[in-house]
Each structure stands twice: as C-alpha cells, then as structure tokens.
Amino acid sequence: MTYLIGVDCGGTHIVGQTWTTAPEHLVQSVTGGPGNVVLDYSAAVTNLTTVLDQLTAAIPASQLGLILIGIAGIETAGRADQVQQTITQRYHANTQVISDAKLALLNGLAGADGALVIAGTGSVVYGRQAGKFLRVGGWGYVLGDEGSAYDISKRALKQVLTQTDNGQTSQLTAPLLAQLKVTDIAAAVQKFYAQDRQTNAQLAQLIAKLAEQQNSEAITVLVTSAQALAQQVVTLYQRFAESWPQRVALSGSVLQHNRLVRDTLTTTVHQSIPTIAFNDITTNNAHAVIYWHRWTQEEINS
Known part of the structure; x- marks a missing residue:
C-alpha cells in the first residue's frame, strides 16, 4: 500500500489529507492553523508540522510515497x-x-493541461501545458492582483477620487465614507x-451590493476589474x-460569489477564445497530490 499526503497551506488555515492510490481513497483529513510563510514563517511551519504529525502517525514510513505541499506566498518568500x-x-519522505x-x-x-484563475483577496492566473507551468x-x-477583492476596492476609491478631482460627487462617495466610518x-x-x-x-x-442595486459606477468598477483579469x-x-488546452478552472471568493465579475470574465475571454470551458473547483486542493503522483509516474514510464 502506498500513501500520499497532500497539504494546502492557505493564509487562514491548513488542510492536510492522506490518500491511497490503488484504489484511490481518502484516509484522513486534518485542519490546522494559518500556513502563510510570508506573514509568519515560524508559525506557519509549526502549524504545518502539527498537521503532518497527525497524518503520518498511523502510516508506516516505508509506505509513505510522497508529501506534496502547496503554500501561500512561497514564491514571494523564496x-x-x-x-x-x-x-x-523530519519525516524522511519524498517532499515537494x-x-x-x-x-x-x-x-x-x-491533472490535465489548462489554466486556473484565482480571484479572492488577491488574484493570479496559472497555466500548465506539457508538464510546464506558466504564470500571469x-x-x-x-x-x-487585477480582478481581486482588493483591486475592486482600490478601483472604487479611485473612482471617488477622480470624481472629486473633477469637482463632482461620485455615486460611491457616500457609501464608501459610511463604510470607512469617516466624514470626508x-x-x-x-x-x-x-x-x-x-x-x-x-x-x-x-x-x-451597490452593483446589485443597479449603481452604475459600482457596476463599471466590477466590470473593468473583471475585464483586466480576463485579459x-x-x-x-x-x-x-x-493545440491550446480548453479547460479553465475558477477559484476564489470573488469568482464564487460575484456573478457579474464571473460572467464578465468568462464572456470577455470567450470573445478571444470561444472554445474554452470553465469549471469550478469542488474538492479541497490537497487532493492534488493524487494528480502530481500520476504525473510523475507518467514521466518515469515515458
């Protein structure tokens, strides 16, 4: 029996999962504290090892085939x-x-070729083709971070400032001042x-919320932000x-919860690449260890 461990280290929490490969089966899932090494390296590693300690406790060391860890901010932190x-x-195991x-x-x-669009607090576009990763x-x-929640917030406030500089009052001025609890x-x-x-x-x-109420400036902010991400x-x-891959996965709170941003993104992309099929991610990303394992086995056997 071969066991694989996948770990998704996000900024708010860590999810680790143990899988078997033949047949594919989820053995255990463990949740831990924040895993962003940029914000707090020592705490993130401590939280990571706490999760891994639980996952590896019941696995014979000789049967642990791979630990695959995805960490928020790891490319920035280097x-x-x-x-x-x-x-x-620590675990004497093949680790990626x-x-x-x-x-x-x-x-x-x-595990197939294609692209991923993440739009939450931040944003990024990743692609994979023939074993190579690309990033935009x-x-x-x-x-x-175009198309992200932060980008939307920043664009909204800039809209207010632009209108102010023109001696006008934006439709967004009063709501944003109230939300920020300031008066000017x-x-x-x-x-x-x-x-x-x-x-x-x-x-x-x-x-x-303002866009849902047909606030035209709020709608413009969302559409412009989504179009930038689509580009x-x-x-x-x-x-x-x-022979472009045809699948694009969508992830992140903005794309999951804001229909206008999502629809603008997909419509804008389809104007240039009409054959693309979009899909949501429905399982925890720790599951990716299964596909990484398959991918590496295919490379070994090719």
Missing part, C-alpha cells in the same frame, strides 16, 4: 527549498513544495492607507504552444 528540506528531514496556486491548478484540472499576474496588491475624502484616503490589505479588500462586498487569461493562452 523559501520553498528551506521548507522542503525541513519536512524531508509548490505554491498553493499550482496545487489548485492541478486539483482544479484533475499575481504581483501583489500594489502592482497587480481625505480621511477616507488616510484610513485606506492605514488599514491592512484584508480589511481594505472587504470593501469589495459593498461595491458588489490576463488571454495573455496566458497566447503563451501556450499550439
């Missing part, structure tokens, strides 16, 4: 090798450390800069070789 070495030494986005790509496409966007809330534009800007990324991103929920999908596909 500490994948460090984490991999730590886990390998990748980004949580790549983990989601493998899971969302069931995901450069953080200051330089990118200068105070709104000051508070936006002072708040953390997560708190600012929550303003997107207000914009979504990144098109850019990714332009980097694919011929």
Whole structure:
C-alpha cells in the first residue's frame, strides 16, 4: 500500500489529507492553523508540522510515497527549498513544495493541461501545458492582483477620487465614507492607507451590493476589474504552444460569489477564445497530490 499526503497551506488555515492510490481513497483529513510563510514563517511551519504529525502517525514510513505541499506566498518568500528540506528531514519522505496556486491548478484540472484563475483577496492566473507551468499576474496588491477583492476596492476609491478631482460627487462617495466610518475624502484616503490589505479588500462586498442595486459606477468598477483579469487569461493562452488546452478552472471568493465579475470574465475571454470551458473547483486542493503522483509516474514510464 502506498500513501500520499497532500497539504494546502492557505493564509487562514491548513488542510492536510492522506490518500491511497490503488484504489484511490481518502484516509484522513486534518485542519490546522494559518500556513502563510510570508506573514509568519515560524508559525506557519509549526502549524504545518502539527498537521503532518497527525497524518503520518498511523502510516508506516516505508509506505509513505510522497508529501506534496502547496503554500501561500512561497514564491514571494523564496523559501520553498528551506521548507522542503525541513519536512524531508523530519519525516524522511519524498517532499515537494509548490505554491498553493499550482496545487489548485492541478486539483482544479484533475491533472490535465489548462489554466486556473484565482480571484479572492488577491488574484493570479496559472497555466500548465506539457508538464510546464506558466504564470500571469499575481504581483501583489500594489502592482497587480487585477480582478481581486482588493483591486475592486482600490478601483472604487479611485473612482471617488477622480470624481472629486473633477469637482463632482461620485455615486460611491457616500457609501464608501459610511463604510470607512469617516466624514470626508481625505480621511477616507488616510484610513485606506492605514488599514491592512484584508480589511481594505472587504470593501469589495459593498461595491458588489451597490452593483446589485443597479449603481452604475459600482457596476463599471466590477466590470473593468473583471475585464483586466480576463485579459490576463488571454495573455496566458497566447503563451501556450499550439493545440491550446480548453479547460479553465475558477477559484476564489470573488469568482464564487460575484456573478457579474464571473460572467464578465468568462464572456470577455470567450470573445478571444470561444472554445474554452470553465469549471469550478469542488474538492479541497490537497487532493492534488493524487494528480502530481500520476504525473510523475507518467514521466518515469515515458
């Protein structure tokens, strides 16, 4: 019997799962604390090993075939090798450390070629073709993250500022001031800069609600943000070789809960690539360990 362990280390929590391969069967699932190595490396590794300790406790070491770990922020932190070495030494097992986005790509496409679009607090577009990974966007809330909740919030406040500079009052001014609990534009800007990324991103929920109420400026913000993300999908596909893969998986709170953003994204992409089929990710991304294992076995046998 061969056991595989997949771990999805997200910013809010870690999910680890143990799977068998023949037949494919979920043996155990364990949840732990935050796993973002950028925010707190020591705490993230401690939470990770706590989960792995539970998953490996009942597995004979000789039967543990692979530990696949997807970690939020690992590419930014540049500490994948460090984490991999730590886990390998602790559990004496073949260990691979990748980004949580790549983990989601493998899971969302069931190991097949294609693309993944994530739009939550941040955003990124990933692709995989013939064993190679490609990335577009995901450069953080200051330089990118188009289509994300933070991007929507930022675009909304910029709309207010643009109207203010023109001597006009935006339809978004009063709702945003009320949400930020301030009374003037200068105070709104000051508070936006002072708040953390997560708190600012929550303003997107207000914009979504206003759009549902047919607020034209809120609708424009959502559509423009979604179109920017859709362009990144098109850019990714332009980097694919011929015989483009046709599947795109969608993930993240914005794409799951905001129908206007989702519909704008898919419609805009279809204008350039009408044959693409979109699908949602319905299982935890720790399941990707199954597909990584299949992929590596195919490479060995080819």
